[in-house]
Amino acid sequence: xxNRGMEELIPLVNRLQDAFSSIGHNSSFDLPQIAxxxxxxxxxxxxxxxxxxxxxxxxxxxxxxxxPLVPDLTLSSKFTDFDEVRQEIEAETDRVTGHNKGxxxxxxxxxxxxxxxxxxxxxxxPGMTKVPVGDQPADIEHQxxxxxxxxxxxxxxLLLAVSPANSDLANSDALKIAKEVDPQGQSPPPPPxxxxxxGGGGLTGLLRIL
Numbered sequence: 001x002x003n004r005g006m007e008e009l010i011p012l013v014n015r016l017q018d019a020f021s022s023i024g025h026n027s028s029f030d031l032p033q034i035a036x037x038x039x040x041x042x043x044x045x046x047x048x049x050x051x052x053x054x055x056x057x058x059x060x061x062x063x064x065x066x067x068p069l070v071p072d073l074t075l076s077s078k079f080t081d082f083d084e085v086r087q088e089i090e091a092e093t094d095r096v097t098g099h100n101k102g103x104x105x106x107x108x109x110x111x112x113x114x115x116x117x118x119x120x121x122x123x124x125x126p127g128m129t130k131v132p133v134g135d136q137p138a139d140i141e142h143q144x145x146x147x148x149x150x151x152x153x154x155x156x157x158l159l160l161a162v163s164p165a166n167s168d169l170a171n172s173d174a175l176k177i178a179k180e181v182d183p184q185g186q187s188p189p190p191p192p193x194x195x196x197x198x199g200g201g202g203l204t205g206l207l208r209i210l
Contacts, residue, residue, distance in 0.1 A: 033070075033121035035151045038162035038174040040127035047162050048124050052112050056082040057124065058090050063133070066097045068107040068151065069124040073114065085110070101134030105147045123151050128173045145177075152181050 036044045045057040045065065051073065058064050069089065089108060096104045103126055125148050132140040152159045159182060161174035169175060 032156045032158070033123055033151075033154075034158045034160050035123040035125060035148075036160050036162060037125055037148055037152060037177055038127060039164075039172075040129050042127060042162050042164050042174065044124060044127065044162045047160070048122055051120065051122060053114065053116060054082050054112075056085045056089075058086055058093075063101055063103070063127060063129060063136075065124055065126045066093050066101065066103045068105065068126070068147065069110060070107045071110040071112045071122050071124070073112050073120045073122070098135055101136050103136065103140070103143065103147070105150065123157075125151060128177075148177060149181075152177065 036048050038044045040063055041061075045059070048071070049055055049057055052071065057069070089110070092108050096106055107123075126144050128141070128144055128148070130141045132138055137143060151157055159178050161172070161178040163169055163172040163174055
């Protein structure tokens with residue numbers, strides 16, 4: 001049985017977060033959360049969808065996640081059309097950032113109800129990039145880094161660093177961030193995404209990590 005006080009607190013904090021988000025501000029009331037960090041196309045969204053058990057996040061080339069997405073997983077038996085959820089995320093992103101790859105630190109709060117999940121708060125953050133495209137500012141790398149740090153440096157945040165399984169972990173931007181904010185290595189080891197793209201000796205190295 002879970003902590004009853006926490007179970008009663010979660011809906012209240014969720015409503016406060018929604019109220020702050022509706023006026024374009026971040027809430028100062030934070031529950032424990034897992035922030036998913038990685039480079040562009042590293043597989044962050046796929047890892048996050050595995051928590052939910054449904055495909056519902058926007059897909060595409062380049063930078064797709066352009067605002068922090070905060071899904072709260074709630075144990076329940078409600079159902080919805082996840083294609084409509086994806087379309088709403090895209091529309092809400094464009095409403096604030098425009099249609100040409102702009103970014104914003106204002107989060108999108110999403111409630112995910114399912115009879116098979118734990119009560120969790122996840123954060124899907126924009127992928128780290130170095131070269132601006134579209135309406136992105138010249139200092140896009142710095143802005144995204146600052147956005148990530150707003151979340152992952154909180155005491156209540158567990159950083160989940162995601163790196164492609166066919167990449168050299170020594171060059172992982174996500175692990176670099178993880179080592180900065182968690183020098184003692186308290187966060188879990190990084191989940192490699194896309195293992196089906198690994199072949200030969202790379203697969204042997206991946207198995208050593210796992």
